[in-house]
Amino acid sequence: MPEQEIKVQDQYYIVAPAAPADDRTRVLKHNETFAVFDRFGDIQAAGTGEHGIFHDGTRYLSRSVLQFDGTRPVLLSSAIKENNAVLTVDLTNADRTENGKVLVPRGTLHLYRAKFLWNATCYEALRIRNYGLAPVDFACTFFFDADFADIFEVRGLQRKRRGMRLEDRIEDGSIVLSYEGLDGVLRRTRIKASPAAEQITSGSMRFAGQLEAQQEMELCIAVSCHLGPAVAPVLGYDAALLESDRAIEQLRGSSCHIYTANSQFNDWVNRSASDLQMMITSTPELFYPYAGVPWFSTAFGRDGIITALQYLWVDPKVARGVLAFLASTQASKELPEQDAEPGKILHERRGGEMAALGEHPFRGYYGSVDATPLFVLLAAEYYQRTGDLDFIHSIWVNIERALDWMETYGDPDGDGYIEYSRRSKTGLVQQGWKDSQDSIFHADGRLAEPPIALCEVQAYAFAARRGAAKLALALGHQRRADELARHAGLLEQQFERDFWSDELGSYVLALDGRKEPCMVRASNAGHCLFAGIASPAHAEKVANLLLESDSYSGFGIRTVAAGEARYNPMSYHNGSVWPHDNSLIAWGFMRYGLQECAAKVLSGLFDAALFFDQHRLPELFCGFGRRAGEGPTRYPVACSPQAWASGAAFLTIQACLGLTIDGREKQVRFEHAYLPEFLPELELRRVSIGEASVDLHLERHQFSVGITVLKRKGRIDVLSFT
Secondary structure, rough: OOOOOOOOOEOOOOOOOEEEEEEEEEEEOOOOEEEOOOOOOOOOOOOOOEEEEEEEEEEEEHHHHHHOOOOOEEEEEEEEEOOOOEEEEEOOOEEEEEEEEEEEEOEEEEEEEEEEEEEEEEEEEEEEEOOOOOOOOEEEEEEEOOOOOEHHOOOOOOOOOEEEEOOEEEEOOOOEEEEEEEOEEEEEEEEEEEEEOEEEEEEEEEEEEOOOOOEEEEEEEEEEEEEEEOOOOOOOHHHHHHHHHHHHHHHHHOOOOOOOHHHHHHHHHHHHHHHHHHEEEEEEEEEEEEEEEEOEEEHHHHHHHHHHHOOOOOOOHHHHHHHHHHOOOOOOOEHHHHOOOOOOOOEOOOHHHHHHHHOOOOOOOOOOOOOOHHHHHHHHHHHHHHOOHHHHHHHHHHHHHHHHHHHHHOOOOOOOOOOOOOOOOOOOOOOOOOOOOOEEOOOOOEEEOEEEEHHHHHHHHHHHHHHHHHHHHHOOOHHHHHHHHHHHHHHHHHHHHHHHHOOOEEEEOEEOOOOOOOOOEEHHHHHHHHHOOOOOOHHHHHHHHHOOOOOOOOOOEEEEEEHHHHOOOOOOOOOOOOOHHHHHHHHHHHHOOOOHHHHHHHHHHHHHHHOHHHHHOOOEEEEOOOOOOOOEEEEEOOOEEEHHHHHHHHHHHHHOOOOEEEOOOOOEEEEEEOOOOOOEEEEEEEEEEHHHEEEEEEEOOOOOOOEEEEEEEEOOEEEEEE
């Protein structure tokens, strides 16, 4: 296949044909629409080519460049507001010269751009102010284009055929760019300006005028994405911004807020919260944290579940939305081309032309081995957090179907372990969270042959059955509860026998199709602590191993330890650092009373966040060892923001505090709470259980953490154990 294609060795892959021209992109998202700009607020075909305005899996605007007086303005600053709603850019004019004489000096005119997304439309206001002492003539031009590329085309996949780009239409002061896909769907981009442009051509809008000294003018541009024959209403800039602000405030309103004595830590936490809220797609049919921008802005089962777990103590309605959506999309029959089997939980759902035509398998794809037990695990944790038995009752049939899948399709040889091997010819080869083709291997570097039983998947299955037993008991199903608890106990014993390695001092990565262990030191073993299947003695050994220099880079725990056959700190899964992976491991440390180990993970991630633009942790970063005075090395095509990278902050904080919330007993509990030196004080405001809430102040002492109740509304008991 051509080099630029993304199907490499039967594995879908994100190519990086060139280094990013400027890695400090600016990202906006609202529901099914997201946009990637450069720092000028422009869209250009440069670097890895991810710039654009995208809607439902298609790029509706592939170029948008502002020129002022025939040249690019000078960049002063660029930022996304803390709530992630608005991109603001400050620009000024370049020197205007004639015959070597400067007629209008640089810095005379100030250009202020503000852009945001709302209901499939990108709204922009451009304000131009003359700070000079004399009138200034000006001309600004917006250049634009729309390639209507499917997101998989943008990622590098070459198609044999494409639909038809229709003739541009100029009407009522706007221009409409259209594309009729091979799926028969009409996709249109409408660009409208107010006041109307002086000149509109196919590919540009020109505005000209004169500004008196100290005079200011504003023009607004709306770029709307229309899918199918319907045309959604487009509001004015101010009205749309007001609706956007209201929606954000409503989403933030019920969440717990974290404040500390460390302003940089607050920046990281606030950015993480805003990123998570931005990634949540909220419609009457859907409330779900999409995985990441630009490549994974869609519903992923595993990602959504883990994000909901990370954020569960902060705001449980995210978990409820994830559970409801995944229950509604649970597979009901065998579809080998989609790796679907009855009871299995969705891996990925895509929109767009290529998905509709079946040019890839991801329109509704079920090729993940862990999403199904994690779904059950999340349901149990949600009930523990909220006590919402009515909701659990409404999805109990889905929980039972997931448990049935774990017993049957998930364990085809009946050995007690959940295994995977793909059935779809174009599906994922590796179906755990490390889903790159070379991620599961033996000590000598040989790739493991399927069917493969990953260590962490067995741990998830153990936690799922134990949690489901509690749900069954709460629902009055005593016999089913006893059966599930017994099965969990047997799996725990069997797992310790078959997966523990004294030679490694850890759990093996996996068992291959011949039941041969993959003797590799990997972060997967830390997930066994997260799920609670590890014995206490083995848990401590795993924790020590993961925090040794071969595994701990100084910024986080590597996916694979240095020295292993396929270790490469620049790889996707074989030596890089993933924040979400670290957060789950930190929670595992807490489960075994190792809060100081969890604090080391928190410290590393926080230090890393300080070096990334906007204090935003990306999907992953390279696993090179920490060098004095330097930050972590970036991974070239990492998604940023990524939902579960943002969620890492909250689960890791929870792990350090030993914090659990029991919605049934109306209790907030702290066990062996620990605050690192850089966090002498911390406040949790509006920790809620139903309508009740509590505000707490935590203060670090030499050997303990003091906890004070600042405010209480309704009945909530606060308990602390040391």
